[in-house]
Amino acid sequence: xxxxxxxxxxxxxxxxxxxxxxxxxxVYEASDQVGGLAAVYExxxxxxxxxxxxxxxxxxxxxxxxxxxxxxxxxxxxxxxDSYYVDGVVHPMExxxxxxxxxxxxxxxxxxxxxxVKEIDVRGGWPKFDTYDDITDFEDVPIKEFLLEHTTxxxxxxxxxxxxxxKFGSRKEDVSAAWLLGRVKFxxxxxxxxxxxxxxxxxxxxRLLDELLAAVGRDTVTTGARVTELTESDGAVESxxxxxxxxxxxxxxxxxxxxxxxxxxxDLTGYPCEIDFQGTxxxxxxxxxxxxxxxxxxxxxEAPFGVFIEHTNFVPPERYGGEHLYYTASYIQSPEEDLWQxxxxxxxxxxxxxxxxxFPHFDPxxxxxxxxARNPRTAPIYERGYLDMVVPYDLGEEVAEGVYYxxxxxxxxxxxxxxxxxxxxxxxCADLITNGSVR
Ligand SMILES: Cc1cc2nc3c(=O)[nH]c(=O)nc-3n(C[C@H](O)[C@H](O)[C@H](O)COP(=O)(O)OP(=O)(O)OC[C@H]3O[C@@H](n4cnc5c(N)ncnc54)[C@H](O)[C@@H]3O)c2cc1C
Numbered sequence: 001x002x003x004x005x006x007x008x009x010x011x012x013x014x015x016x017x018x019x020x021x022x023x024x025x026x027v028y029e030a031s032d033q034v035g036g037l038a039a040v041y042e043x044x045x046x047x048x049x050x051x052x053x054x055x056x057x058x059x060x061x062x063x064x065x066x067x068x069x070x071x072x073x074x075x076x077x078x079x080x081x082d083s084y085y086v087d088g089v090v091h092p093m094e095x096x097x098x099x100x101x102x103x104x105x106x107x108x109x110x111x112x113x114x115x116x117v118k119e120i121d122v123r124g125g126w127p128k129f130d131t132y133d134d135i136t137d138f139e140d141v142p143i144k145e146f147l148l149e150h151t152t153x154x155x156x157x158x159x160x161x162x163x164x165x166x167k168f169g170s171r172k173e174d175v176s177a178a179w180l181l182g183r184v185k186f187x188x189x190x191x192x193x194x195x196x197x198x199x200x201x202x203x204x205x206x207r208l209l210d211e212l213l214a215a216v217g218r219d220t221v222t223t224g225a226r227v228t229e230l231t232e233s234d235g236a237v238e239s240x241x242x243x244x245x246x247x248x249x250x251x252x253x254x255x256x257x258x259x260x261x262x263x264x265x266x267d268l269t270g271y272p273c274e275i276d277f278q279g280t281x282x283x284x285x286x287x288x289x290x291x292x293x294x295x296x297x298x299x300x301x302e303a304p305f306g307v308f309i310e311h312t313n314f315v316p317p318e319r320y321g322g323e324h325l326y327y328t329a330s331y332i333q334s335p336e337e338d339l340w341q342x343x344x345x346x347x348x349x350x351x352x353x354x355x356x357x358x359f360p361h362f363d364p365x366x367x368x369x370x371x372x373a374r375n376p377r378t379a380p381i382y383e384r385g386y387l388d389m390v391v392p393y394d395l396g397e398e399v400a401e402g403v404y405y406x407x408x409x410x411x412x413x414x415x416x417x418x419x420x421x422x423x424x425x426x427x428x429c430a431d432l433i434t435n436g437s438v439r
C-alpha cells in the first residue's frame with residue numbers, strides 16, 4: 001500500500017493517479033474534511049472558497065483533470081477586472097485604454113511597464129526578445145534592483161512596490177527577479193480590448209475536490225487521521241502511524257507521499273526545508289450590495305488589508321442566492337504581527353472600518369455574515385536562490401527509499417503556488433512511484 005499524508009489537492013491527485021496505475025492507496029487527512037487550502041464555506045447558493053481562487057490560462061494540468069472528471073462543461077473563462085485604488089479613487093487597470101488613461105504613470109513609464117510585461121527588453125534603446133527566456137538567469141537578482149533597471153523608478157514606486165508590499169510585506173526585497181518573470185509568463189494572454197480571462201469552476205473548486213474524492217473512493221480517504229510517524233527498515237520506508245480519535249494505528253507501507261507543508265515532512269522525516277513561508281488571514285464578507293465594478297482591487301493608499309476582492313464581480317451574485325461576496329486578506333510574515341494576534345472578531349471589526357474608509361457609501365448593516373480563515377503557512381517567500389531550496393519529489397536518497405514529497409515546496413509550485421501546481425506535484429510523485437520518472 002502507498003500511504004498519502006494529506007488530503008489537499010496534491011494528496012488527492014497523487015492518490016488518483018496511483019490508483020489509475022493499479023496501486024493500492026490510502027490517504028490520511030488530519031482535519032475533518034479534505035481540500036486543505038481549497039476548503040469552502042456554504043452560502044445561500046454555491047459554496048465559496050475560504051481563500052480566493054481562480055485559474056490562469058497557462059494552467060493546463062488542472063484543466064485536463066477537470067475534463068477527465070466530467071466537469072469540463074462547467075469550467076468557465078471569464079474576463080476579470082483589476083483596479084488600483086490611489087488617493088481615494090478606483091482606477092480600472094485591465095484594458096489597454098484603461099491603462100493608458102491611468103493618471104499616476106507617465107506615457108514613458110507605461111511604455112517601460114508594458115515592454116517588461118510583454119517580455120521585451122528595451123534597455124539600451126534596441127529591443128531584445130530573448131533576455132527573459134530563461135528565468136533561472138534571474139534567480140539571484142534582487143527584484144527591486146531588477147525593476148529599477150528594467151522599468152523606471154516611478155514604475156517601481158507607484159506600481160510594483162505597493163503590489164510587492166501586499167504580496168510579501170516586510171520580505172519584499174528578498175524576492176528574486178526570477179519570481180516576477182515567472183509570474184509574467186504564468187499569466188495568460190491579455191486581450192487589449194477585453195483584458196485577461198481567468199478560469200472558475202461553476203459551483204466552486206470544491207466540486208473538483210468532491211469529484212476527485214469520489215473518483216478515488218471515499219474508502220480510500222480517512223479524515224480526522226493525523227500521520228504522526230514514519231518508520232524505515234534497511235533504508236526503505238516501512239510503516240506509517242496515524243492518530244485517530246485518540247487511538248494510534250500503524251500501517252505497513254511500500255511507499256509514502258507526504259502531500260502537506262514541508263514542516264510536516266520535517267516532523268515526520270527530519271528533512272529540513274529552508275524555504276520560508278508566510279501565512280494569510282482572509283475574511284469572506286456576504287453583503288446586500290455591490291461596492292465597486294472591480295474584481296481585484298490593489299490598494300496603494302493606506303488600508304488595513306493587502307487586497308480587496310469583490311468575488312461577485314467575477315462570478316455573478318445569482319450563483320450565491322443573490323449574496324454579494326468579498327474577500328479582504330493580508331499576508332503575515334511573523335506570528336508576532338498585530339493582525340495574527342487579533343481574534344477573528346477583532347480582525348473583522350478592524351477590516352470593517354477599513355472597508356468603510358475605502359468606500360464611504362459602505363453600510364455595515366448590509367453585511368449578512370463574515371467568516372475569517374487563517375493559516376500560518378499559505379505561500380512560500382520566493383526569495384533569491386529559491387530553486388536550490390525546492391524539496392525533491394523523490395526523497396529516496398535524502399530520507400529513505402519510498403519517501404516522496406508533493407507539496408507547496410515542490411518545483412511545480414513555482415513561480416506561484418496553485419491548485420494546478422499541487423496536482424502536478426501529486427502526479428509527479430505518482431509517476432516516479434509507478435514509472436521511475438516524471439511524465
Ligand atoms: C490566500 C490564497 C489564495 C490562493 N489563490 C489561489 C488561486 O487563485 N488559484 C489557485 O490555483 N490556487 C490558489 N491558492 C493555492 C492553492 O490553494 C494551493 O496551492 C493548494 O490548495 C495546495 O494544495 P496542497 O494539497 O499542496 O496543500 P494543502 O491544501 O495545504 O493540503 C495539505 C493537507 O494536509 C493535511 N495535513 C497536514 N499535516 C498532516 C498530517 N500530519 N497528517 C495528515 N494530514 C495532514 C492538511 O490538513 C491539509 O488538508 C491560494 C491559496 C491561498 C492560501
